[in-house]
Amino acid sequence: MTDWFTVKIKYLKQNPENGSIQSKSEAYMLNALSFTEAEARLQGILEEYIPEYNLLTCAKTNIQDVIVDEAFDYFYKVKVSYISADPDSGKEKKINENYIVQADGLKDAYEKMESRLQGSIVDWEIPSITKTNVVDVFPYLEEKVLEKEEHEVEA
Known part of the structure; x- marks a missing residue:
């Protein structure tokens, strides 16, 4: 049986209007069998859109x-x-x-x-x-x- 996890990440994103770099934080939810699987699944899902990010938290929800x-x-x-x-x-x-x-x-x-x-x-x-x-x-x-x-x- 899988549990739901909330995973928060932080990454740098370029502002399209003025070209400045901004730090952005986002939260995602996914279900997985373990913390490790939750982190790995999120990395696999996000790698195309956000190649580099810092994982802030991964918590059961x-x-x-x-x-x-x-x-x-x-x-x-x-x-x-x-x-x-x-x-x-x-x-x-x-x-x-x-x-x-x-x-x-x-x-x-x-x-x-x-x-x-x-x-x-x-x-x-x-x-x-x-x-x-x-x-x-x-x-x-x-x-x-x-x-x-x-x-x-x-x-």
Whole structure:
């Protein structure tokens, strides 16, 4: 099972308007089996666009899933809460889960999460939605499927 990681990098970029060099920091999310794999995957993904960068942090992120919509540029962290009964003790326990939703705005993120949770057997609520500084998200399975399709076409 893979975990989600947030990886922050810093690199130098030339300003196209005046030619000055600026230091730029960006955050990316990807899922991987380990910290090492997360760093290696990001390097493989970014090498074409950002050949030289400094890795600032690589941290596990408590994310259940990511809802991607390529039409939009912003990512929102949506916190979903629901009550679950412990099967052993019978006590009720509040469960919080975090999702990343790519959306046009807060309202759009809420609506996408709401449609995702529709038909759920538990009563849920969305106590918070916050805009993140994540630039892009790279799901593990999608990349593997694309690689497999490319190899099948070449064969």
